[in-house]
Amino acid sequence: MTTINRLSKGIAFSLLMSTSLTSVATTYSAAKEDAERATAIGLGTGVVVGAVVAGPVGAFVVGTIGALIGKDTAQTESLSVMTDSLNEKNAELYALQQAFDQQSAALEMARVTQQQTNMVEASIPTLLSNVQFKTGSVEVEPAFKPQLDLIAHALGNNTSLTIRLTGHADQRGDTQFNQALSMQRALSVKTYLEAKGVNDSQIDVIAVGEQFSKTDTFEGNFFDRKVEMEISPAAQLASTDDQ
Numbered sequence: 001m002t003t004i005n006r007l008s009k010g011i012a013f014s015l016l017m018s019t020s021l022t023s024v025a026t027t028y029s030a031a032k033e034d035a036e037r038a039t040a041i042g043l044g045t046g047v048v049v050g051a052v053v054a055g056p057v058g059a060f061v062v063g064t065i066g067a068l069i070g071k072d073t074a075q076t077e078s079l080s081v082m083t084d085s086l087n088e089k090n091a092e093l094y095a096l097q098q099a100f101d102q103q104s105a106a107l108e109m110a111r112v113t114q115q116q117t118n119m120v121e122a123s124i125p126t127l128l129s130n131v132q133f134k135t136g137s138v139e140v141e142p143a144f145k146p147q148l149d150l151i152a153h154a155l156g157n158n159t160s161l162t163i164r165l166t167g168h169a170d171q172r173g174d175t176q177f178n179q180a181l182s183m184q185r186a187l188s189v190k191t192y193l194e195a196k197g198v199n200d201s202q203i204d205v206i207a208v209g210e211q212f213s214k215t216d217t218f219e220g221n222f223f224d225r226k227v228e229m230e231i232s233p234a235a236q237l238a239s240t241d242d243q
Contacts, residue, residue, distance in 0.1 A: 126232040131189055133225045135172075138184040140192050148189065151231065152196035159199065163231050165189050167207040170224035171216050179209035189227045 129151070131144045140148070155161050167182030186205045194200060213224040 126230050129229045129231075131185075131227045131229065132222065133185055133227070135170075135221075135225065136181070137225075138181065138188045140188055145192070148192055149196060151229065152193050152198050154231070155193070155198045155202050156196070159202065160233055161231060162202045162204060162233070163193070163198075163229055164204040164206070166228040166230070167205075167209075168212060168224055168226045168228065169210050170221035171210050171213045172221065175210060179207060182209045183207035185225075185227050189229070 129147065131140060131148070133139070134141070151163065155163060165186040167184070167186030169178035169182045169185075171178075173181075183205075186207055190203050190205050193203060210224070214220060215224070
């Protein structure tokens with residue numbers, strides 16, 4: 001009877017141990033599933049493990065550790081997101097810096113080019129020439145047309161050049177008539193140049209009449225009946241207007 005009782009107790013103890021292990025396994029499995037579903041992964045896992053291992057005190061201690069782990073994980077993920085965002089912003093700033101540098105280089109090149117152009121134009125002297133007229137006439141004489149053809153060719157090939165046409169008259173006759181006569185002479189030269197292809201914007205026309213007549217002799221009057229031509233860069237001509 002003693003042997004049978006011992007066997008019965010052994011079997012009962014084995015069944016009890018098996019049931020206990022099964023219960024523990026079931027409890028652990030359920031706790032694990034609950035932890036995986038929990039929003040605070042570290043806190044949930046720490047509480048469950050702490051309760052299984054060390055009761056309420058263990059649940060508090062290990063749960064606290066789990067919460068810290070969960071918080072650290074969240075901070076790590078947040079830092080990763082912020083790092084990615086910062087990298088994107090850095091890439092955008094780099095692209096903007098590159099564009100700014102390119103624009104700055106282009107502006108500097110344009111400035112240097114303009115400076116060089118100004119230096120070249122400043123070094124070009126004003127070219128002076130005259131077209132003479134017969135008494136009381138506004139017609140361009142054939143002798144001066146080859147000269148005007150060369151001037152028209154130079155102006156047509158270089159639009160940065162301009163020409164100022166200043167009409168003159170001698171002292172004979174009425175002052176108002178001489179003023180109108182000098183203007184018509186300047187306009188005659190302008191019309192000839194435009195017919196040869198010179199742009200209107202390159203031609204400046206003024207008239208001074210008899211204002212600068214130097215002599216009243218017959219031969220001297222020939223030199224007063226003229227259109228004076230000044231050829232120069234546009235900027236240089238504009239500067240003389242301001243003086």
